[in-house]
Amino acid sequence: MQDYDLDRAYEIHGPDDARTLYDAWAETYDASFGAGWGYVAPREIAALFAAEASENQPVLDIGAGTGLVAAHLDAFTVDGIDIAPEMLAIAERKGLYRRRILGDLTRPLQMPDGVYGGVISSGTFTHGHVGPEALPELLRVTRPGALFVCGTIPSVYDGMGFGSALALLVAQGRITPVDFRDIPIYEGADHPHRADRGLVMLFRRR
Template sequence: MQKPDLSGAYALDGPDSCRRLYADWADTYDQDFAQDMDYRLPAEVAAAFLRAHPPEGPVLDVGAGTGLLTAALRGLGFQGVVDALDLSEEMLARAGQKGLYRDLIAADVTKPLPCAGYAGIVCSGTFTHGHVGTEALAPLLAAALPGALFALSINDVVWRDKGFGPAFAALGGQITGLDRAEVAIYGQAAQGKDPAHATDKAQIVTFRKA
């Protein structure tokens, strides 16, 4: 069986293939991907979320994986309640071992979510090739309280090719304070691990639910 990698993740074609890949990758993801690729996106999203002054209340970490984004939030001093949501139960199990979360929620973010009432929603690395597109925006907004702060990363190519600009424009008065900034997904170490993706960029989008 081929070892899971970024190219395989980008080639996923639906929730079943996503579950299979991350079931195989969960035990080695933090080392084989996050550390070896100098994966900086979770820290970038965490910093953007905190810079925007989130309101008090629980936060939902969407596509939480093994907990890298919430670990970055904790490292920056955030002490609020965070729940983890991911399609992969195996990845959630790894996240749960880190003691970062109140609840672990296995769910498909493109469908109505089994949780709500969040004052903040964060997401790193889920709006990307082979994963999730604009169809997840409505379920996430439904899970958020009025005034909730969002900080979402969206792969640059996916932003352009999957119509995220028009999708956000279509939200109109449902959101306020939309802002975005381009960041590098990986650090310099990625050049030696996967030069094809080492210079990939993402948009970090912040806004509030009206």
């Protein structure tokens, strides 16, 4: 059992590394990172989703982890997908998800087309985790009008090619133009990343 280490998380290389580390962190993740670091990005992203949503159910929480986003979406039917079974086991204890799905977002999803009315994520599109290559599959499993509210950070948005990937999807008529929101990631805690800001991408599937 290990406490969450953000710098180590940013050094993850590939799905196997992510699975191993997050399984090791699962039991202490909520206390050592969620509470200990004042991690409020899930709350902020969930609030943005709720403010924009209409008939956007069910919702797919990608990189669901222990359910920190879903904890703020009790008005919605939410499924959670994550690569780490031990993280999903913690989420199961909380009863937050209709379904908990073990899956790798960098590979084809074992889901039919057009299932979801919304996609939400916090802490998934980040260093060493998941990049814009996941977007086509997420569009496939959503229906027209599906709302996407997905957090990242500016350095990842620039460095992993999100800008060009999203611009191409807009040009192809697959998504609406993207709206961006600035949010705090942390609140009320003293650590080296306390001033970091999040960048939230909001758009809809055409």
